[in-house]
Amino acid sequence: LRQLSEAVRGIDLRSLDQxxxxSGTPAELLEPVQALNGMLARLDDSVQRLSQFSADLAHEIRTPLHTLLASNGQALNHxxxxxxxxxxxxxxxxxxxxxxRMAENLMFLARAEQAERALDLRTLKLHEAGNELCDYFEALAxxxxxxxxxxxxxxxxxxxQLLQRALGNxxxxxxxxxxxxxxxxxRRRDEPGICWLQVHNHGPVIAPEHLGKLFDRFYRVDPSRAQPGDSGGLGLAIVQSIMQLHGGQVRVSSDASGTVFELGFEAI
Structure with a gap:
């Protein structure tokens, strides 16, 4: 126990990988030690993700701030x-x-992760919800x-509201x-116990190495193609958070026949 106490005291924020x-731990303590090691692994992963998120956020905010400073500086000089x-x-x-938009999206993600929002679950008519979304995006299309x-x-x-936001994104x-x-x-596709809502489009094929990262915050397949009206690289991360709140799934596939994003809900 003293050896374990010494090992625990030696672990801090800079040494979460320890x-x-x-080895040599009595059988009675082996299970708690393994549980503590599992907890340390999860903490290490969370801290690394937070550090990466902070770096990505700083990069995303720096770009518009740099643009504002440069344009205003030029205007003042002449x-x-x-x-x-x-x-x-x-x-x-x-x-x-x-x-x-970035601040609003970050606030939404923070609330979703802290589970502060109680779901207002209702039985929705999908065709009506789809018509509202299509009407909203008709002019853009x-x-x-x-x-x-x-x-x-x-x-x-x-x-x-959350379903409309996920499908809208x-x-x-x-x-x-x-x-x-x-x-x-x-589209809708049913499997035993699960209902998949699909958004299917024909466009450039997304390479396999990008598919698993699309729902990461600030991830873009091609950062140079960011547009003024985009979500700041947070749109798909919000979709994933909405599905986690519902206890559902989200997945994507892309090939020559098109790109399909799918939201998986428990069937009723």
């Missing part, structure tokens, strides 16, 4: 016309909107000559990345 010695000042303010508003098809049917037990991504003139469809 483990308690299991006299501008009224029209040029108006254009500068409009450009600044876009960056402020980007920072605002028309700009790229993309058609939206709602083939959802039946009912589902879910939080209406997937539809926004689909419209943004689909090839012009193609079809984006909302």
């Amino acid at each position: 483990r308690l010695p299991a 006299p501008r016309s009224t029209v040029e000042y108006q254009e500068l303010l409009a450009s600044n508003m876009e960056e402020f909107e980007r920072l605002k 028309d700009d790229r000559n993309i058609r939206l098809e709602n083939a959802l049917h039946g009912e589902l037990l879910a939080d209406q 997937l539809l926004a991504n689909a419209v943004r990345h689909a090839d012009e003139g193609t079809l984006i469809s909302l």
Whole structure:
């Protein structure tokens, strides 16, 4: 016990990769030691994720701040016309909107992880929910000559606002990345005990090495293609958090036939 106490006292934030010695431990203490080592492994993983998240967040915030500082600095250094000042303010508003969306998304993720939000579960008519989403994204899709098809049917037990946000994030991504003139469809596929809601689009194939990282915060397949109206790399992370709140699943596949994002709910 004294040896274990000494080993525990030697572990701090900088040495979470250390483990308690299991060799030579009496059988009566082996199970608690293994449990403590498992806890240390989970803590180490969480701290590393938090550190990476902090670095990613700093990078994402630095970009719009750098743009604002540079554009305002140039405007102050040289006299501008009224029209040029108006254009500068409009450009600044876009960056402020980007920072605002990022802050709102981060707040949502923080609340979801802390389980502060109680789900308002209701029996929803999927076709009606799909029609509302298609109506909302119709103008954006028309700009790229993309058609939206709602083939959802039946009912589902879910939080209406969260379901709309999850499907809305997937539809926004689909419209943004689909090839012009193609079809984006909302579909339902049933398996024993689970209902899969699918968002299917035709666009560039996502390489296999990216598929497992798409739901990580701030991850982008091509960072250079970030657009002013995007979610700051948090849209799919929010989708995953919503599905975790529902006790469901999220997955993605991509090949020559198209890209499919799927939300898995318990069937009713």
